[in-house]
Amino acid sequence: MTNQTKGREKARRRLDRVAIYPGSFDPLTNGHVDIITRGAAIFDRIIVAILHNREKGPLFTVQERMDMAREVFAGEPKVVVESFGGLLVDFARQQGAHVIVRGLRAISDFEYEFQMALMNRRMAPEFETVFMMPAESYTYISSRLIREVFALGGPIAGLVPGIVEARMRGSRKARGPRA
Numbered sequence: 274m275t276n277q278t279k280g281r282e283k284a285r286r287r288l289d290r291v292a293i294y295p296g297s298f299d300p301l302t303n304g305h306v307d308i309i310t311r312g313a314a315i316f317d318r319i320i321v322a323i324l325h326n327r328e329k330g331p332l333f334t335v336q337e338r339m340d341m342a343r344e345v346f347a348g349e350p351k352v353v354v355e356s357f358g359g360l361l362v363d364f365a366r367q368q369g370a371h372v373i374v375r376g377l378r379a380i381s382d383f384e385y386e387f388q389m390a391l392m393n394r395r396m397a398p399e400f401e402t403v404f405m406m407p408a409e410s411y412t413y414i415s416s417r418l419i420r421e422v423f424a425l426g427g428p429i430a431g432l433v434p435g436i437v438e439a440r441m442r443g444s445r446k447a448r449g450p451r452a
């Protein structure tokens with residue numbers, strides 16, 4: 274790449290509208306995939322930001338969650354997968370993001386999301402939070418419910434990407450049958 278092309282590429286990147294989509298993603302669900310895909314259609318770049326939370330006994334490590342998300346979006350250059358700790362707004366600033374994307378499934382999500390969006394705005398007024406709705410067929414899906422159904426031996430096909438389902442089944446096999 275010549276210096277001139279590099280310079281043009283840099284200038285173009287400065288104009289990019291960058292969104293950040295934060296969450297635990299333990300595991301990544303088809304609802305998340307739907308929101309990321311919709312986000313990628315609107316923004317120049319969407320950063321899937323996986324939180325290093327201190328929850329005990331996660332289903333997957335943050336590295337595993339990143340690997341799976343990267344595999345799911347391998348053919349989509351607009352989707353970037355990262356992890357973060359600390360405040361979301363600090364990470365969003367560091368990444369040069371403009372917008373925080375959150376999915377809204379139902380009214381029950383609203384209160385928590387509203388509080389978070391306003392707290393984030395108080396700390397960093399430069400970011401807008403944009404709420405996106407997944408397809409109706411995903412409105413009842415949550416990572417927590419998927420973990421519970423799976424732990425109790427229920428079916429999760431169609432609720433998570435194939436890669437995630439295979440990894441979940443693999444980890445169960447490695448751990449041995451349920452007691």
Ligand code: PNS
Pocket residue numbers: 295296297298324359360361362388389390392393
């Ligand atoms: O998948 P989740 O649990 O709904 O995602 C919640 C998340 C990661 C968006 C939220 O907990 C978060 O932003 N955590 C980072 C710490 C932070 O900035 N807290 C203040 C939020 S107002």
